[in-house]
Amino acid sequence: MNDTIKKMKHIVRLKYIIATAVVATLAIATHKACAAGDGTEEGERQEKPVNNLPIDTALRSRLKAFAQRPRAEGKMAFHVFDITADKPVFGYNEDMALPSASCMKLLTGVAGLRLLGCNYKYNTEILTRGNVAADGLLNGDIAFKAGLDPQLMAPDLLPFAKALKQLGIKKLTGRLIVDLTIDQPVKSEMHWYPWDLTFSKYGLLYKGSTRVVGQLKAYLRGQGIAVADSQIVTAATPQGFTVRHTASRDIDDVIKRMWKNSSNTQATSMLYTIGHKANPKAHPVAAGIDYLRTFLSDTLALADSALTIHDGCGLCTYNRLSPRALTTIIAYGYNDDGIRDMLERNLAIAGTDGTLAREMTGSGLRGKIKAKTGTLSHPYGISSLAGICEGSDGHALAFAIMDSEMSVLDARVLQRRLCEALVNAKKGGR
Secondary structure: OHHHHHHHHHHHHHHHHHHHHHHHHHHHHHHOHHHHOOOOOHHHOOOOOOOOOOOOHHHHHHHHHHHHOOOOOOEEEEEEEEOOOOEEEEEEOOOOOEOOHHHHHHHHHHHHHHHHOOOOEEEEEEEEEEEEOOOOEEEEEEEEEEOOOOOOOHHHHHHHHHHHHHOOOOEEOOOEEEEOOOOOOOOOOOOOOHHHOOHHHOOHHHOOHHHHHHHHHHHHHHOOOEOOHHHEEEOOOOOOOEEEEEEEEEHHHHHHHHHOOOOHHHHHHHHHHHHHHHOOOOOHHHHHHHHHHHHHHHHOOOOOOOOEOOOOOOOOOOOEEOHHHHHHHHHHHHOOHHHHHHHHHHOEEOOOOHHHOOOOOOOOOOOOEEEEEEEEOOOOOEEEEEEEEEOOOOOEEEEEEEEEOOOHHHHHHHHHHHHHHHHOOOOOOO
16 A cells, blocks of 8 residues: 555656656747747747735835926827836826837837847858869859848958859859849838938848849959859859858857947838848838737737837838837847847947937946937937836836837936836936
């Protein structure tokens, strides 16, 4: 009898150990989803355990007092969410859909990292097929295979040409195949204002096939490699080629410029990358916007029809997000280990760097706020701020404040006051 009881206890203990191991394995797989870039949808993610952590009631009181203070005329809305407790703290007009300006880049970045993975790399390659004779004649072809690296500039083609020169190639019998992901130059969206654009900073691969082919040809000839115009074709790279040189860029470099420096060109390139990954057969802009909308509605359960997406960078004044939508995006990213690291490192830091280098420079706020700024001055003053900080109780907080139809200077005063309430800084700190 005692032996039977011992056996039963052993079986129960063994089942518990196995169940615990399975749960741990699933949890690890969930946390590593960003690094894998597997595009797992929300329904496939593990449910977070419910916790009983309280929110900071003193913070809620400060936020309520902030919402009731006199302020400049215009629209204001904000929302604060306690990520650690997984509970909202306080909101004011938090579901009001307002122009997002560059806070749209938070959606583009988080959705992009979820789809592509935090270890995604933009690769550009030069390849050859055939043998090189003693006189430098390549009896075969050269292929230039380009992805969507947004930071590759014309001078970066020099190492590709040098790699071919080191092989002894001086001319070829076959073709120079230029394999591009997109062959048309990026164009201004209909509702973008010309004074908000910086097209000169777009990478070479976003300036169209004519520009890419011209630059590539020039750099090859500069290294003594003769290529006739009749030998150049734009086509997909066939099988049987050997890679001779690769330029690789981490997605982290793109996210940093998108968020910390609010680069419109990097955000637009991210939209192209998302679109091409999500649906290679469609135009990357349309496919990218489609993915962002699906990410909002299906993955984040933000199905409000008032939320509107026209681009990936926020230049369009018809974009609409809400403070709750922004905090939901941030909290989603923060709960993924890889994306959290990106947020911590690549958001602008108050009084320190990026677009917040000259904002909130007083000791009460400097270094304590990490956020994405958003500013448009047309047709009305539009300004937003969304990010993360640590509350007085040590909890991680996601916050978003959106202002429109008021001067940007007045909006920034409100943003600073909200941040003071978040970290319980002394009034009047700059």
